[in-house]
Amino acid sequence: MKKYIAAALFSLSLAFAATAQEAARPDFIPEADWGKIKGLIDPSRVQWQPYKGIAVKQDGSPYKVLYLPVWMGDDYQVIAQHLLQTQLEEAGATFTTSSAEFDVPTQTRLMEDAIATHAYDAIVLHPIDPTSMATTIDKAIASGIDVYNWVLPANTDKLTGFAGYDADTMEGNGQIGVKFSELAKTAGATAEKPYRVLEIWGARALPICQARRHGVGLGLAGDPAVEIVESVDTSGQPESVIKAIQDAFARYPDIKAIYPQFGDAGAITEGLRSVDRLAPAGDPNHVVVILQDIDKAMLAPLRDGTFDFTVSNNPWHQIDVVVKQFLWHTVLKQPLGDGDANSGTVKLPRRVLLPMPLLTGATIDTDAAHMWGGTVAFTDMPLGKWNYWPVLDTKEIGLPVPTLADRKSLLGY
Numbered sequence: 405m406k407k408y409i410a411a412a413l414f415s416l417s418l419a420f421a422a423t424a425q426e427a428a429r430p431d432f433i434p435e436a437d438w439g440k441i442k443g444l445i446d447p448s449r450v451q452w453q454p455y456k457g458i459a460v461k462q463d464g465s466p467y468k469v470l471y472l473p474v475w476m477g478d479d480y481q482v483i484a485q486h487l488l489q490t491q492l493e494e495a496g497a498t499f500t501t502s503s504a505e506f507d508v509p510t511q512t513r514l515m516e517d518a519i520a521t522h523a524y525d526a527i528v529l530h531p532i533d534p535t536s537m538a539t540t541i542d543k544a545i546a547s548g549i550d551v552y553n554w555v556l557p558a559n560t561d562k563l564t565g566f567a568g569y570d571a572d573t574m575e576g577n578g579q580i581g582v583k584f585s586e587l588a589k590t591a592g593a594t595a596e597k598p599y600r601v602l603e604i605w606g607a608r609a610l611p612i613c614q615a616r617r618h619g620v621g622l623g624l625a626g627d628p629a630v631e632i633v634e635s636v637d638t639s640g641q642p643e644s645v646i647k648a649i650q651d652a653f654a655r656y657p658d659i660k661a662i663y664p665q666f667g668d669a670g671a672i673t674e675g676l677r678s679v680d681r682l683a684p685a686g687d688p689n690h691v692v693v694i695l696q697d698i699d700k701a702m703l704a705p706l707r708d709g710t711f712d713f714t715v716s717n718n719p720w721h722q723i724d725v726v727v728k729q730f731l732w733h734t735v736l737k738q739p740l741g742d743g744d745a746n747s748g749t750v751k752l753p754r755r756v757l758l759p760m761p762l763l764t765g766a767t768i769d770t771d772a773a774h775m776w777g778g779t780v781a782f783t784d785m786p787l788g789k790w791n792y793w794p795v796l797d798t799k800e801i802g803l804p805v806p807t808l809a810d811r812k813s814l815l816g817y
Contacts, residue, residue: 428447429442430452432452432791433792437786437789437792440786441785441786441792444778444779444781444784444785445774445777445778445779445794446774446777446778446797448777449776449777449796449797450777450778450794450795450796450797451794451795451797451805452791452792452794452795453494453791454795454805454807455491455494455495455727455731455795455805455806455807456494456495456496456808457495457496457808458495458496458731458735458736458806458807458808458810458811459492459495459496459497459731459735460496462815462817466496466497466498467495467496467497467498467525467526467734467735468497468498468500468523468524468525468526469492469497469498469499469500469524469525469526469527469528469730470500470501470502470514470518470523470524470526470527470528471485471488471489471499471500471501471502471527471528472502472503472504472511472514472515472527472528472529472530473485473501473503473504473530474503474504474505474506474511474530474531474532475503475504475505475506476501476503476505477505477640478640478666478667478697478699479667479698479699479700479782479783479787480667480697480698480699480719481530481719482787483719483720483782483783483787484530484554484719484720484722484723485501486790487719487720487723487724487790487793488528488723488726488727489501489790490790490791490793491723491727491795492727492730494791495727495731495735500524502514504532506532506607506610506639507532508532508533508536508537511531511532511537512536512537512540515527515529515537515540515541515544516540516543518544518549519540519543519544519547519549522547522548522549524549525549525550525734526549526550526551526552526564526730526734527544527549527550527551527552528552528553528554528726528730529541529551529552529553529554529558530553530554530555530556531553531555531556531558532610533610533611534556534557534558534559534611535558535559535611537558538558538559538560539560541553541558541560541562541563542560542562545562545563545564550564550565550730550733550734551563551564552564552565552566552567552726552729552730553565553566553568554566554567554568554722554723554725554726555568555569555612555717555722556568556611556612556615557755563754563755564729564733564734564740564754565726565729565730565733565740565754565755566754566755566756567721567722567723567725567726567729567755567756567758568717568722568756568757568758569717569722569757569758569759569760570615570757571612571615571616571619571715571760572615572616572618572619572622573619573622574619574622574623575759575760576619576715576760577615577616577617577618577619577620577622577623577696577715577760578619578620578622578623579623579715579760579762580619580620580623580663580694580713580715580762581619581620581621581622581623581624581625581627581630582623582624583623583694583713583762584599584601584620584623584624584627584630584661584663584694585623585624585625585627585629585630587599587660587661587692588627588629588630589629591660593629593630594628594629595628595629598628598629598630598631599629599630599631599660599661600631600633600656600658600659600660600661601630601631601632601633601659601660601661601662601663602633602635602648602649602652602653602656602659602661602662602663603617603620603632603633603634603635603663603664603665604635604638604645604648604649604662604663604664604665604668604672605617605634605635605636605637605638605665606638606639606640606664606665606666606668607637607638607639607640608637609637612665613665616665616696617665620632620663633652633655633656633659635648635649635651635652636648636651638668640666640668642668642670642671642674643671645664645668645671645672645675646671646674646675646678647675648675649662649672649675649676649678649679650675650678650679653679653681654679659691660691660692661691661692661693661694662676662691662692662693662694663693663694663695663696664695664696665696666696666697667695667696667697667698667699667701667702668695669695669699669700669701669702669705669711670699670701672693672695672711673701673705673710676691676693682710683710684708684709684710685709685710685712686709690710692712692713693705693710693711693712693713694712694713694714694715695711695713695714695715696714696715697714697716697717698714698716698718698780698781698782698783699783700783700787702714702783703768703781703783703784706763706764706765706768707765707768707769708765709765711765712764712765713762713763713764714762714763714768715760715761715762715763716760716761716762716763716773716780716781717758717760717780718758718775718778718780718782719782720778720782720785720793720796721758721775721776721778721780721796722758724776724778724795724796724798725756725758725798725801725803727795728798728803728805728806729752729754729803731806732752732803732806733752735806735811736806736810736811736814736815737814737815738752738814739752740752740753740754741753741754741802742754742755745757745801745802745803746801748800748801748802749802750801750802751802752802752803753801753802753803756801756803758775759775761773761780763780768780768781769781775796776796776797776798776800777794777796777797778793778794778796
């Protein structure tokens with residue numbers, strides 16, 4: 405994966421030439437909006453509305469897709485749902501969302517209902533618990549429903565397709581642990597006088613939080629100069645996050661850094677303000693903040709130095725891959741291949757792991773923060789104007805854009 409990241413960033417640096425910004429403005433995007441968007445994408449490497457009419461069966465009926473997210477409570481999830489709906493409906497499919505709101509039995513029941521009614525051709529799933537959902541996923545696939553999984557892979561090798569990331573690696577959240585060790589060394593911390601980091605638990609029962617925590621531990625590698633102070637379970641609720649910060653600083657006034665397992669940017673801001681520790685880098689009161697997920701509230705403090713880093717993963721890029729997988733396989737009946745998508749040798753990959761760059765305010769607006777033609781600072785894009793968000797250029801991993809011409813060629817009509 406390291407090799408892929410290096411190659412991807414190098415290729416992106418070449419792609420982001422000045423000439424790319426001279427690409428023509430799409431007719432349906434007003435000049436004022438285009439002026440804001442074109443700095444966030446590479447117009448030479450993206451396409452708008454390429455799927456029109458592709459997801460319609462030979463008898464004229466639409467393909468039907470059910471989306472099962474974990475919840476709909478943050479920018480990440482809202483953007484994913486709207487991009488998925490916009491692109492699938494543009495392709496002619498019908499789209500239904502049913503949110504489980506972090507309840508595993510509810511998510512299981514929703515999938516069981518889909519199997520029983522067989523009302524859908526495909527399910528797009530963000531599993532709350534990748535292990536407990538595996539059996540139900542296998543059952544859905546056996547019944548003839550394709551299952552496309554994003555964010556975290558379910559623990560089954562029968563998934564139709566997957567696009568996501570792996571936090572529990574050195575290339576994922578391990579980068580955070582390494583950074584804390586570097587900061588501790590710079591601060592002269594020792595086992596006797598450690599560099600204290602407040603870890604704010606999102607939800608202890610969630611495998612995604614456990615994976616993120618273990619990934620940070622990989623990067624720390626048992627460094628005795630770093631002491632992790634764990635918060636109570638906040639379930640990602642802002643009020644609980646703020647209280648966790650207040651409680652931790654009351655006990656350990658010398659906390660030097662914060663790592664929340666979710667984005668929680670607004671809550672982190674207010675929590676630090678409430679203990680008089682909201683200050684930019686260089687100020688004696690500054691607390692280093694490394695955030696997991698980008699949300700709108702994160703971008704300004706990251707850029708002005710109040711926050712320091714983010715290990716970014718992106719719903720836009722993951723959803724883009726999932727839609728292409730669905731169109732190639734479920735609609736155009738093309739096989740998705742096993743193997744490392746990032747090797748460049750797999751035609752239409754079945755499994756795609758996206759890189760997770762460690763970004764700062766100085767790098768979030770550079771080529772390093774772009775992938776496949778689109779920024780990872782996804783909340784800079786126009787929220788609500790979902791048809792302005794283009795389809796990305798994933799040819800380098802074997803996923804070109806499927807078109808209506810492909811449907812006519814491959815299916816014979």
